[in-house]
Amino acid sequence: MNSNTYSTVGSFGKKRISESTIHRLSRYYRTLSVLEKEGLQTVSSKDLAKREKLTPAQVRKDLSFFGSFGTRGLGYPVTELKHQMASILGIDRLWRVALIGVGNIGSALVGYKEFARQGFNIIKLFDNDQRKIGSNHKGITISDVRNLERDLKEARIEMVIIAVPATVAQYIIDDVVKAGIKAILNFAPANLKVPNDVFLRNENMSMELEYLSFALVNNHAQKK
């Protein structure tokens, strides 16, 4: 019921996988990329755990939901485990992504190389500002948001990033949903409604600053 509550997407076999586990897989993937560059052949759950500030048991448990990737007495093969993580996360392929709202944050995201490196290709941009529409931004022409539904379908977009003001975000989302999009990353601070079969993730930077503020004001013991 709560987006933070025991939230699980899907099931590998009959098992349900928690949001925390999926986020840790992302972290393992990035760390494994680093280890690969460092020339390491294998890594133990202990080593990986140390880098991620986790327990070795947590690492093994996370991986065990998806298979047996290690060798007892030795550890996990770095490159292979990296590929496994990519496969599980679905980033061993290209994703066709559109971004709506080419303003301050939107522009920053469009040029972000890390997204492309992980297979997220921002190939369509939309805005409602006449001065921006038709202009070229990092090689992509900005389209008029008025044809959003049609253009998303035409370009066979699979994911959408929303970077418009909070006041209009729901209208945009409604059109995005109509276009059949099932995955949305939203940067507008608003409680947006989507049907049950659409995945919506919210990125809220104020929340993290507020967490820091809370921690400072209450001068609180750091976990571990």
Added chain:
Amino acid sequence: MNSNTYSTVGSFGKKRISESTIHRLSRYYRTLSVLEKEGLQTVSSKDLAKREKLTPAQVRKDLSFFGSFGTRGLGYPVTELKHQMASILGIDRLWRVALIGVGNIGSALVGYKEFARQGFNIIKLFDNDQRKIGSNHKGITISDVRNLERDLKEARIEMVIIAVPATVAQYIIDDVVKAGIKAILNFAPANLKVPNDVFLRNENMSMELEYLSFALVNNHAQKK
């Protein structure tokens, strides 16, 4: 041990408050601001829960960690509860914030009005690019990162936002820590080390895209 693991900062009285609860307080705060603008005098845990897609019990439990703010039979006074949330989160005051790395994402953050509205005042900017140093960005002169430690102390900075390339983030963090800063929001995708008395939060947008990717590939049942 894990940054996602039962992570709790501090204690109100003897109670430990979970990260989830603090994040929900942020959401309550934002929603209460909206309700206040809508002219509502009181709100019940049921109403608030509906807006946040939580259970009423969750709302009441979260609030109960910090006090009794409601009136039985009536609900919570909107404006007062908003102020209470602000006070608990520590955003009923101004925070002196510095941002390091005025590039794509850094520039976007500097101009973001929502931060200032919640008391986070970005009053110092740092970069190592000679073309940027000395120039004015949204009314703030960009300082040379070489004097980082000295300048952070001089400006009595309390929080730092890091938006430099991942390769240099650890060096920057080390200087920031030396300057006595106890709260850092980091946008670089890297496993950064800080002493135990420094709060470090990481904002990782790739992670959310990867979550969506996982959800799509495994075509998974949405929670609830």
Added chain:
DNA sequence: TTAACTATGTGAAAAGGTTCACAAAAGTAT
């Protein structure tokens, strides 16, 4: 080939977070 290590994979236990359920307290209507 054997002995001594090392490290995985996983049930079970422990810890943490959410929801239930209800007494208590206040509002509302008559």
Added chain:
DNA sequence: ATACTTTTGTGAACCTTTTCACATAGTTAA
């Protein structure tokens, strides 16, 4: 005033996630 309704605040129950602990299986060294 009294009965009835509404809604809070909270221990207890419930559910999820993490950690423990160990059997198992592979490596390494002599």
